[in-house]
Amino acid sequence: MQKHDQDYIRRKNRSTVFELIRKHSPLSRAEIARLTGMSPTTVSRIVSELYQQDFMHEIEQTTTGVGRKAVMLHVNPGSVLSVGVEIDRSGIRIGIVDLDGKVVHSTQVTRDSRETPEATLERIASAIEELIQAEDIDRRKVVGIGVGLPGIVDYAGGSVVLSAQLGWKQTDIAGELRRLTGFEVAVDNELKVRALAEHQYGSARGSSRSVLIGFGSGVGSSLIIDGEIYRGETNSAGEIGHTVVDPGGLLCECGKVGCLQTYIAEASLVEQANKIKPIGSLEELFQARKDGEYWAASIVDRAMTFVAVTVSNIACVYNPDTVILTGKLVESFPEVRDFISDKCMDQFVWEPLRGTFQIVYSALESDGVVIGSGILAQNLFLDIDRQMEQAD
Amino acid sequence: MQKHDQDYIRRKNRSTVFELIRKHSPLSRAEIARLTGMSPTTVSRIVSELYQQDFMHEIEQTTTGVGRKAVMLHVNPGSVLSVGVEIDRSGIRIGIVDLDGKVVHSTQVTRDSRETPEATLERIASAIEELIQAEDIDRRKVVGIGVGLPGIVDYAGGSVVLSAQLGWKQTDIAGELRRLTGFEVAVDNELKVRALAEHQYGSARGSSRSVLIGFGSGVGSSLIIDGEIYRGETNSAGEIGHTVVDPGGLLCECGKVGCLQTYIAEASLVEQANKIKPIGSLEELFQARKDGEYWAASIVDRAMTFVAVTVSNIACVYNPDTVILTGKLVESFPEVRDFISDKCMDQFVWEPLRGTFQIVYSALESDGVVIGSGILAQNLFLDIDRQMEQAD
Incomplete structure (x- = not known):
């Protein structure tokens, strides 16, 4: 074997061990050898290199069931x-x-x-x-x-x-x-x-196929398959704001008719409200609904229907195990959350898909x-x- | 190394070589060694085993640019x-x-x-x-x-x-x-x-992300990512027949309102036509439209609009490089194909996605x-x- 190849394999093995401990720690040296197929000697050498340079530390830990203490390795997060x-x-x-x-x-x-x-x-x-x-x-x-x-x-x-x-x-x-x-x-x-963050450290931890939907200044979504972002051909997969959900509906700023975001994006909801009364924000619109102004109820209730339709349509196309709802419209107004928990799964989601996924909210929030x-x-x-x- | 492990590696290497020749033939022995990282001796041994048992044959072939003849290996398809x-x-x-x-x-x-x-x-x-x-x-x-x-x-x-x-x-x-x-x-x-067949041997060969849409007795789709079917959590990914595209629309047999298939599935189109006149098939409906019956034009033109909307929505969610259209509605009636080629990309697809994918028809047809x-x-x-x- 060439010197060059040996170097390559040595570097590759080191990365493999580091990534394994990073993602699945705590792990013992024996477990690493088993999972990677490397010899115990190789694993020990790599671990001691990483250890010497402060990339990881050891914790003595009682392994379940056996009672024998094992030395488990942890990556130093910093x-x-x-x-x-x-x-x-x-x-x-x-x-x-x-x-x-x-x-x-x-x-x-x-x-x-x-x-x-x-x-x-x-x-x-x-x-x-x-x-x-x-x-x-x-x-x-x-x-x-x-x-x-x-x-x-x-x-x-x-x-x-x-x-x-x-x-x-x-x-x-x-x-x-x-x-x-x-x-x-x-x-x-x-x-x-x-979506990547919620999958790795937030409310979709452990999910195999999660979709994050953002209801904000626009509407969009992102699919994570086995920990990887599904990007599509031009990194535009999940751009549901311009999916047509009402071909006889409102004209969108994109020039098409009936795009989802015309019924649901903050700017669009505020713009519609201003046909009736000067309204500056979603908060004011929801307050008007609370005050019994029926035009505000018309706009908000339609938006809530489209939130539920969006979840249902996303379930049909991506068939995820987890849907994460984010954005002001779904996070800031209890009436929207109540509507989702009361009606979304039971009334809007296609029957064969009910219960095949969980609906969760962001755990990491503004971070x-x-x-x-x-x-x-x-x-x-x-x-x-x-x-x-x-x-x- | 244990005898058991040696057997495992030997079997695994044999499969690797076979799959490589199967998917990328013609290949020379030297190319296989380079692609797999196996030694030339190992490659030669495996090839001769496969060769002896009629799994492949050799063709002497002039390699481009060099002029030297190389022995290329082909799998025997039968x-x-x-x-x-x-x-x-x-x-x-x-x-x-x-x-x-x-x-x-x-x-x-x-x-x-x-x-x-x-x-x-x-x-x-x-x-x-x-x-x-x-x-x-x-x-x-x-x-x-x-x-x-x-x-x-x-x-x-x-x-x-x-x-x-x-x-x-x-x-x-x-x-x-x-x-x-x-x-x-x-x-x-x-x-x-x-979709798998069209990707591997049909009109989506070489595509990285293709979506097949079927407009038949129902409406559905299937996404192929890097040669693999994207199934989702319960093998229901792509069930677009029950995505809602008109929340103020027709009641679907599934109990929801405004599902895509109510506007586009054969049975639904025929059922709508029968409100006006006894119609038994899509062919009769299209004939009525040709005969100048305006109610037939209403139904068919709406269906064509929804075909285009479907392509656009699919592009937004999956961002594919290829969309394959199949099913009687899009394959049997030239007026639908004309509508798609004239209007679909330029009028219905969201502007940033125009030209990011090709629209093709089935190459394998009824097979x-x-x-x-x-x-x-x-x-x-x-x-x-x-x-x-x-x-x-």
Whole structure:
């Protein structure tokens, strides 16, 4: 065997062991040998390398049933970090995310909704730099930056194709942010990274096929199959905001008739309300309904029906085990949650699919996109060998 | 290394080499060594074993650009066979499918639409037996039977949960047919196996993410990701017939309002036509439209709109590279095809997705389900080692 091949196998084995402990810890050396098929000697050598450089620690633990104590290995969550960034219309959230998906340090930056992408990215780069210095973070532990934002994202190219919410079009995010910070950068749609976070650390843990639906300024969804984001051909899978649910209905801003988001997106609901009365937000609309204004009930009740229809349609196309509902419309108003728990499964979901999935809400809440973006960066850029060299 | 482990590796390597040649032939021995990472000696030994037992042949071929002749290996398509069965309301198609996805022998059996599952399965078992004897097929080459049928199928359990078209409910197909024939049996929904066939040998060859939509007695779809059927939690992914596309619309037989199939399934269109005039089939309905009967135009034009809406919605949720349209409504009437080619992409598909996928029609046509069922059986039951022992 060539020296080159030996090196490759050695590096690959080291990553395999590290990933295994990371995802399934606590594990004993014997279990690692069994799961990987590696010899006990190889496993011991790799573990001791990782151990010496602070990537993991041991805990003596009584294994179930046998009573004999075993030495179990745990990854040190802080040994590798990433930066998760959420860009929204009027604000930016930045967090340092560890290997357990915890936000260990964070900061927020306001954003003028009309500022250019360049200005926003410069403010992000400065804020990351300040956070790293303020918290005295070892830069060598940071593997990269993940960015989550609303809109259509060219994931492979690291750029925004179109974000109506941010007013950005054909914007290179990864290249610019890499130039400004020196870190590797990955970019994705906010719902895709949020779904990843809920699957890995939130309310869809252990799910094989979960769909996150976001009812916010638009409507979208993201399917996670066996822990991986299902992206589709152009990273647009799950763009249900423009599925047609009423061909005789309202004209959508996209030029088609009857798109789901015309019945359900915040801006659309507020716009409809303004035909009757000046209304500035969903909160005001729901208050009007509470005050007995029947036009507000018409708008809200129709929206709730479409929320339930959306869950049902998602179940038919993706046949998931878990549906995660997120966004202001479903999270902030108890009347909507009540409607969903009372009627959604029993009246709206197609009979053969009733009970085949659970409906849950976000566990990570406002940290979801930051955590998901951090995971994205860890998944892409975590190179345990480079980290080990840098730790030397 | 234990003797047991050596055997396991030897068998695994043999399958690997066989599958590689099967899927990517022609291949040279050197290419196989490079692709598998096996040593040239191991590759040569395995190839000569497979070669001796008639699983493959060699062709001397000039490789492009170099001019030097190389010996390329091809699998003998007839060395392994499976039986593909399509069960429909009034007929059964049975085919012997080879490793190239070709139907090498076939037969058809009529079916009384009211006959019991037991009677149908007995007739299938007899017909398979007759076909094997009549064509003098070596039983040892037949790895198993695949069955495709309309309805909800418990794929893992090999049974039909509910087939409205066949009138079957909670019916064990695999167990019964295995008992009757002695062969291994796999069962799946007809659209899922048809999609598999079109992906592997038909109009979606080379696609990474294709969706087949069937507009027939119901409406359904099937997503193939990287050559594998996406099944979802209960093998119901793609059941778009009961997605709601008009919450103020017609009552569906499922008890919900506005399901897609109420606007588009053959039975539903014929039923609507009968409010005006006795109409027995789609053909008569389309003839009435041609004859200038405006009520027929109302029904058909609405159906065509919903066909286009379906394609658009499918593109939004699955973001495929290929959409395959099948079923009488889109295959038998040129006016529907014209409508799709004129309007579907430009008027109905959401603008960011235009041009991201191709719309194609079935290449395998009426053989699709038989071929797909045959492939399903080959994928599941092809055990090259057992085949080699039997060929000895």
